Amino acid sequence: MSLISHRRVLDHIVPLAFIISGALFGAYTFVHILFVERAPRLAFDFQHWNDKHLARAWNFIGPILAKKDARVVPRVAAQAYGVVVDIG
Numbered sequence: 001m002s003l004i005s006h007r008r009v010l011d012h013i014v015p016l017a018f019i020i021s022g023a024l025f026g027a028y029t030f031v032h033i034l035f036v037e038r039a040p041r042l043a044f045d046f047q048h049w050n051d052k053h054l055a056r057a058w059n060f061i062g063p064i065l066a067k068k069d070a071r072v073v074p075r076v077a078a079q080a081y082g083v084v085v086d087i088g
Contacts, residue, residue, distance in 0.1 A: 021057070021061070022057060025053055025056050025057040025060070026049075026053050028056070029049060029052050029053040029056055030043055030049060032052075033048070033049060033052060
């Protein structure tokens, strides 16, 4: 298998992994709010569920992505000049 075909496979696997992990974290968050926090009204409050779901997902995924970016950020920051705006 060539490098291009490996890249094509990864291009399909990575988004699928994010979709599946998002669904799993969403279901876990719903069950946690419903049974652990014992707040059924909040489990069906989309804004509350969404806030908890995204916080839970980023607490798990964030450190994994940060390790990968830790090598790239210093090189990019060294090339920056003028006004640098960090959005996100």
